[in-house]
Amino acid sequence: MLPGAVRAATRRKPNIVLILADDLGWGDLGSYGARLIRTPALDRMAREGIRLTDAYASANVCTPSRAGLLTGRYPIRTGLAYDVIRASDTIGLPPGEVTIAEMLKPDYATALIGKWHLGHVAPYWPPTVQGFDLFFGLPYSHDMTPLSLYEAHAPGVELTREDVDFARLTERFFDRGFRFIETNRAKPFFLMMALTAPHYPLVPNPDHAGHSPAAAYGQVVEEVDAGVGRLFARLARLGIDRDTLVIVTSDNGPWFEGSSGPLRDRKGGGGWDGGFRVPFIARQPGRIAPGRTSAALSMNIDLLPTLAAWTGRPLPAVELDGRDIGALLRSGGPSPHEDLLLFDNESVAAIRTAHWKYVRRSYYRTVDLPLSDHGYDLLFDLRVDPAETYNVSSLHADVMADMRARAARADARFGAFARGPRKKVG
Missing domain, CATH: 3.40.720.10 (Alkaline Phosphatase, subunit A)
Structure with a gap:
């Protein structure tokens, strides 16, 4: 002390x-x-x-x-x-x-x-x-x-x-x-x-x-x-x-x-x-x-x-x-x-560990893009690539499997809380 x-x-x-x-x-x-x-x-x-x-x-x-x-x-x-x-x-x-x-x-x-x-x-x-x-x-x-x-x-x-x-x-x-x-x-x-x-x-x-x-x-x-x-x-x-x-x-x-x-x-x-x-x-x-x-x-x-x-x-x-x-x-x-779970609206968009960042949701033009639904979820090694520029999932199949399992557990744990878009007034 x-x-x-x-x-x-x-x-x-x-x-x-x-x-x-x-x-x-x-x-x-x-x-x-x-x-x-x-x-x-x-x-x-x-x-x-x-x-x-x-x-x-x-x-x-x-x-x-x-x-x-x-x-x-x-x-x-x-x-x-x-x-x-x-x-x-x-x-x-x-x-x-x-x-x-x-x-x-x-x-x-x-x-x-x-x-x-x-x-x-x-x-x-x-x-x-x-x-x-x-x-x-x-x-x-x-x-x-x-x-x-x-x-x-x-x-x-x-x-x-x-x-x-x-x-x-x-x-x-x-x-x-x-x-x-x-x-x-x-x-x-x-x-x-x-x-x-x-x-x-x-x-x-x-x-x-x-x-x-x-x-x-x-x-x-x-x-x-x-x-x-x-x-x-x-x-x-x-x-x-x-x-x-x-x-x-x-x-x-x-x-x-x-x-x-x-x-x-x-x-x-x-x-x-x-x-x-x-x-x-x-x-x-x-x-x-x-x-x-x-x-x-x-x-x-x-x-x-x-x-x-x-x-x-x-x-x-x-x-x-x-x-x-x-x-x-x-x-x-x-x-x-x-x-750590990173939510975009009510979806788990990414997961961060000390070493890795797993991203499965982005945007393209007017589209909310669930990358994992298209088989293109991404893995980044933040120790060498903090800007999240190069997907290294092909080099680390074991890490990618672990991240997908974490995401599945998070979906199961928090999915019941989702309420969807609110109705607009007026």
Whole structure:
């Protein structure tokens, strides 16, 4: 154990700040190879904590990914695996699902600042029905209408008076998060900051406009980085820096802009890594050894069981798909996963192991292409081909047989949860 870790652990339960960017690409941060976007605060966070290179979202679009993150379960279990919730939809995260916020109660003050996108009608709305004491933000993506900022304190929801100022939205979210931290600095808190940046449309803050060679996208990401720098300064000023676990990640890969680095494809792109693999940086001085980079497998479904162990809270009495990656975060230990399933809508589109990537679903023009149905499922050796460019199934028949067997077991296990496309309203 690191020096001072016992003192830090026994002084108080750790605070948690989870910053979830929207459509931030794997290659959009300096520590992940970005050259046109400057992210000094996040790069410093990586040096002072751990950076995961093989962290995955549980979906390649945002609603199912957020459902997986908050519940520790593959989103197909919650009925939210297909597409995203539209403004006309009346579905949401089932009230019986246990979120991270609910798992942390009653020990923690809890807040969700930013985008919810897990249901905007009763009984799924507002997020205070799922364990959050405070909600300040948007019901869904900021490219959907009608759109307003809401603030909710259990049990009701109140529309804020001001209109949505897109250029100042990230600034507003950070400022509201800081107010929550100030109010609850003397007790354990969980703050989830689900930013809308850098999801399209891109409206840079005037204070950051023109500052990035990556144009509007870069300016928006650099403002997020500046907010992270402000966060660490605030935690230090309040004397709770060492008591606070901070995690920064993304809900899926980049959309129209942004970088997936060397990874193939992007948001919504079948079973390819560019839509699923995301940046993931974690930092807590005295509890996470600094300066580490790990290629161990993880997924956002791991956050609930990891935070349960991190805070000493019991796990919910449900079947979880996530695993505790606390040892990985603290000291770069091995992954607890033998494999990860990558769902495209309600289909298992790919399977990832430490060495191999099996892909059986893609898109071609307007066709959702089940490759395995055409006898053309693919195998990639990610140790030498992280871009998934050359199919090596003919060289590794034994691995291919194993992957097909894993896929068959996954189909049998999760197929009963599939609900199919939702009927459109109107």
